[in-house]
Amino acid sequence: MQRHSFEHDGVVFSFLDAGGDGKPLLALHGHWMGASDFAEVANDLSPEWRVIALDQRGFGETDHGAAHHMAAYIGDAVALLEHLSITEPVPVLGHSFGGIVAYHLAAVHPDRVAAMIIEDIGVNMQDDSAPFVTNWSGTFRLREALEERLGPRLSPYLQNSICRVKNGWTLNFDPAEFLESEQATNGDHWNVWLQSRCPALVVSGGESRVSDAGELRVMAEKRDAAAFAQLKAGHSVHIDARSEFVNLLRQFLKQQHL
Template structure:
């Protein structure tokens, strides 16, 4: 199944998204910092029979525009504008990983009538990102081999989370993100967002990788205890469960959505 690429205007910022185009209930998926919409292609394939998957290249990522603003309100407004653009007939399903997870639960808290169920992948309510990651990487690489060698040196060889953002430019190979811009975005998402979590009304699936350095187990337990309808699952994985255990991840999401349809 091939997802098609489209764009829309979000208050003057051109954002790109992928759409599976299936005539089925809508699931909107949002990636984390350094990621892109293409990260969710395997999930779209796994859900192809039952759900229309739309994956957003969030501002500053992928094929979307890189504006100056990377505030919390800007990200959440982008979600709102995309939902209005898509005009689903019923409240949608919303899924977010890391940065996308915070954006997802903040949007759901602010717009409860628009979300029927929520999936949050490996992010808590106390966010302390590793600010500065990748800021020492070269801007461009003379060849794809040079870029792949850097990823291998950083222990990221074969990691599609980054490979999905690789692109050839006129002046060499590079990524569809600016690490210095993302450092500002990481700073903006740092904080205690427990107040947003406490406002959630929709059924929620919270997925945690037990080897993750980005979400604490205590956070997951608190989030489960302070949500009236939260399913909490742990996986033997790191931060990117959808990449490390794609089959298990897809099945968990599918079971949850079917139960909450």
């Protein structure tokens, strides 16, 4: 994947594009993560699919400090498609936070979304990560010190979010800004989830500590044109069970004749 940038809403956005002649697929990452977390999935889906992954505002190599609200996230995704002159509806893969943005995008811009894959995220969000995230701030002289602060469960998933700076290592997002984004995505999203009509696949990580598999199953049951699948994985299904996840994704997209 090649890294590119564009400007929208006064923000410079960074994104990764697999390029080639494949059909475009938009990927939206979860909180704490970034576009680079989809690189291996993009390789697996190539050359049939051209994965385009956005560093959402406040994360990765995209500018930090911009306003955080759902309308902005939706507008950012549309702006990326417009920047690439992609006018036809595309499948959208959304992991966690990115999944919330994906189903809001499908509700507001049904002409942009051909299908959506919602990875391990529900529709009733009441999160408060402040107790353990606030102490991630700052620069750590040793990378190992930052990894220790993140803890053994989360550190492996945040390797792509650790970056080298002048005086050591830090995260490529501000934990305080993440908390703003978390608040912007909290709430009851059931009505939004039920508004869209495109085919949808809800994927649950059977070992996830973030989402409730029962809620995800009900999401698929209550919405037309939606299916549920569960894989043996944690919250980041596309990382923990990449091969199975990619096969599931391919099968779903083929069923939709995409």
